[in-house]
Amino acid sequence: MTCHVNFKGEKVVPVEEGQTLLQASLAAGIPHYHACGGKGQCTTCRVLVLEGEEQLTAPTIYERAIKNVKKFPDNVRLACQSFVKGESVVVHRLIRDETDRYIFIDSNEANTTTVMGERRKMALFFIDIRNFTPFIETNLPFDVIHIMRRIFALCRNAIARYDGEIIDTAGDGLYAVFGLNSKIRQAAESAVLAGLKILEDIKIFNNTYMRPYFNHTFEVGIGVHVGKVIVGNVGIGLSNNLTVMGYPVNIAARLQAATKELDNSFVISAIAYRLLKNPPYSVGCSYLNLKGVSNAYEVKLIGKPYEKKQAAAIQL
Numbered sequence: 091m092t093c094h095v096n097f098k099g100e101k102v103v104p105v106e107e108g109q110t111l112l113q114a115s116l117a118a119g120i121p122h123y124h125a126c127g128g129k130g131q132c133t134t135c136r137v138l139v140l141e142g143e144e145q146l147t148a149p150t151i152y153e154r155a156i157k158n159v160k161k162f163p164d165n166v167r168l169a170c171q172s173f174v175k176g177e178s179v180v181v182h183r184l185i186r187d188e189t190d191r192y193i194f195i196d197s198n199e200a201n202t203t204t205v206m207g208e209r210r211k212m213a214l215f216f217i218d219i220r221n222f223t224p225f226i227e228t229n230l231p232f233d234v235i236h237i238m239r240r241i242f243a244l245c246r247n248a249i250a251r252y253d254g255e256i257i258d259t260a261g262d263g264l265y266a267v268f269g270l271n272s273k274i275r276q277a278a279e280s281a282v283l284a285g286l287k288i289l290e291d292i293k294i295f296n297n298t299y300m301r302p303y304f305n306h307t308f309e310v311g312i313g314v315h316v317g318k319v320i321v322g323n324v325g326i327g328l329s330n331n332l333t334v335m336g337y338p339v340n341i342a343a344r345l346q347a348a349t350k351e352l353d354n355s356f357v358i359s360a361i362a363y364r365l366l367k368n369p370p371y372s373v374g375c376s377y378l379n380l381k382g383v384s385n386a387y388e389v390k391l392i393g394k395p396y397e398k399k400q401a402a403a404i405q406l
């Protein structure tokens with residue numbers, strides 16, 4: 091049986107049996123926002139039911155959970171969790187914006203998962219090059235760019251070798267993920283192996299290139315954490331690249347930043363460390379206080395303490 095629902099101010103939409111309100115409105119070309127992809131895990135598809143509330147099926151368990159937390163009144167429903175039993179339903183979409191059309195309706199992207207994002211467990215990897223500022227100050231711009239490219243190439247190669255993906259670069263650091271094609275244990279293992287490889291390669295680069303030619307050495311700080319993140323092309327940024335975001339990403343970034351205060355070049359969360367099949371030797375563990383986390387966060391130190399800088403030798 092086909093019913094009809096009036097999306098007030100937009101159009102009257104036919105709703106087939108077994109179709110949710112959201113599916114029907116999207117099929118009719120309404121730019122209906124649905125950030126979680128219609129899984130009952132956000133609130134963006136919600137509608138205000140103006141008439142015919144009784145013609146909608148009862149809220150699903152997902153919708154009830156969200157309504158409890160958000161304290162939505164009974165006549166606010168999640169379109170992706172509502173089926174239609176009869177005529178005379180009139181609804182009004184609550185989250186509306188012209189941009190929705192551009193993001194969700196006119197997108198050429200065929201794979202909805204990629205467009206909407208998908209939740210999955212991944213290993214998050216942040217690296218930052220230390221002591222770059224003094225190098226910039228005392229060297230010519232083209233030399234700086236040349237060295238930067240060498241170091242980034244070295245990082246890129248190690249990350250690619252262990253099946254990681256660089257998500258973003260900023261200043262003198264970058265952010266990569268592991269686990270796009272593997273389970274979380276393997277992802278954590280790969281992130282650690284890539285990090286250790288970079289530490290080793292930087293050491294060689296310092297000894298064979300930087301010290302003899304530039305009288306300077308670099309050190310890096312690496313932070314690794316694992317957790318559930320949203321993966322997809324969420325349309326942020328200038329290019330339509332893969333985005334991986336979520337609270338665990340912030341923690342991984344914080345662990346990287348903590349390498350300085352902990353005086354160790356590689357800091358990994360204890361949660362990630364416990365996933366490793368062959369955990370590297372940890373010189374110790376520490377506890378970090380993270381913003382928004384009530385208990386101190388346990389981390390393992392698997393890198394080396396930073397070198398104390400000697401007075402610079404004269405460069406020839």
Ligand code: FES
Nearest residue numbers: 128130132135170
């Ligand atoms: S689309 Fe997320 S709850 Fe409906």
